[in-house]
Amino acid sequence: MxxxxxRAARLALRLHPRAWRERYGFEVAGLIDDSDSSLAxxxxxxxxxxxxxxxxxxxxxxxxxYRHPGPFAAVAALLLLPTFAVVGLSLxxxxxxxxxxxxxxxxxxxxxxxxxxxxxxxxxxxxxxxxLALVPLLDLRIERGxxxxxxxxxxxxxxxxxxxxxxxxxxxxxxxxxxVTESVLRIGA
Amino acid sequence: MLGANDPNLLVxxxxxxxxxxxxxxxxxxxxxxxxRLGPGTLYGAIGxxxxxxxxxxxxxxxxxxxxxxxxxxxxxxxxxLGGLNQAVQTGLRRMERSA
Numbered sequence: 001m002x003x004x005x006x007r008a009a010r011l012a013l014r015l016h017p018r019a020w021r022e023r024y025g026f027e028v029a030g031l032i033d034d035s036d037s038s039l040a041x042x043x044x045x046x047x048x049x050x051x052x053x054x055x056x057x058x059x060x061x062x063x064x065x066y067r068h069p070g071p072f073a074a075v076a077a078l079l080l081l082p083t084f085a086v087v088g089l090s091l092x093x094x095x096x097x098x099x100x101x102x103x104x105x106x107x108x109x110x111x112x113x114x115x116x117x118x119x120x121x122x123x124x125x126x127x128x129x130x131x132l133a134l135v136p137l138l139d140l141r142i143e144r145g146x147x148x149x150x151x152x153x154x155x156x157x158x159x160x161x162x163x164x165x166x167x168x169x170x171x172x173x174x175x176x177x178x179x180v181t182e183s184v185l186r187i188g189a
Numbered sequence: 190m191l192g193a194n195d196p197n198l199l200v201x202x203x204x205x206x207x208x209x210x211x212x213x214x215x216x217x218x219x220x221x222x223x224x225r226l227g228p229g230t231l232y233g234a235i236g237x238x239x240x241x242x243x244x245x246x247x248x249x250x251x252x253x254x255x256x257x258x259x260x261x262x263x264x265x266x267x268x269x270l271g272g273l274n275q276a277v278q279t280g281l282r283r284m285e286r287s288a
Contacts, residue, residue: 009228024232030252031211031228044227051233 006032008042015049062135069136073160076132080168083125087174123179126172133164194224196234197243201258201266204244210253211235238262 009032013025032041065072090109093102112119139154203209203217211231219225226234235256238244243262247255258266 012229020236024236026252027211027254028228028232031215031231034212035215035228041227041229045229048227048229048233052236 002038005038005042008039009045012042012045012049015046016052017049020052062138065132065136066139069158069161072132072136073158073164076129076161076164076168079125079132080129080164080171083122083175084167084171086122087171087178090178091174123175126168126175130165130168130172133161133168137161194222196226196230197238198266198269199224199226200231200234200238201243201262201269204256204258205263205266208247208255208257210250210255212253214256 010029013021013028013032016025028045035041086105086109089101089105092098093100093105112122134155137155137158139156140151199218199222200214202221203214206217209217211228215226215228215231235244239246239256242259243265244256244258247257
């Protein structure tokens, strides 16, 4: 097998359901190393992976996120923190009328208009944090039955990830509300 | 055609000669049927046959795990080959008649 073919085949092997890999992965890896074949084998393994997912009733999880929900929640929290701080302080300053906070935050928010990349990051961060927090909780499964296969979605409860996901949604909602309000005020002006 | 290239059938025919591991099955099938099975196709067939109880895994031999055909597998293979043989014989007779 060519080097590229072997690497592609090993990658395709990893696409199989975990249960399948635990049962046959070791043998197939040995076969990939021993046999004299090509990218066609990688394509064959990719096809086999799709078939195993579609018919095997094996779970489709986003590895390694499923095995490590804690680190994913931590990264999501770090990513969310700047947007959460800006939105939180802005709400405290303007909605709750704490002038000192508003006066401290407003110059920083005004500067964001000149820093488009940072502005875009702050807007996208809650969505990315939401995905990072909740993807490790998903357990998708295609189940055979009548009249046909159905997609079963299970969400396990990991408190840290659920909390970060909820905070990300609330932050995004507050941010969208703020953007919409600003837009309406600008149009009105 | 007639399912003679069915990976399940090819694996059963290969194992009818005795226990073999995956790589040996690939080489045997290539030799007796001229069919090159991919690793995914091979282990897809092994998985189905094992789940149906037609073959069984043996203890690991180094990095390789041999498989052997079961009594049930041998009976299923006999039925399948009998059906194929009947179709082949009927086809040949009709070809002779029409020639």
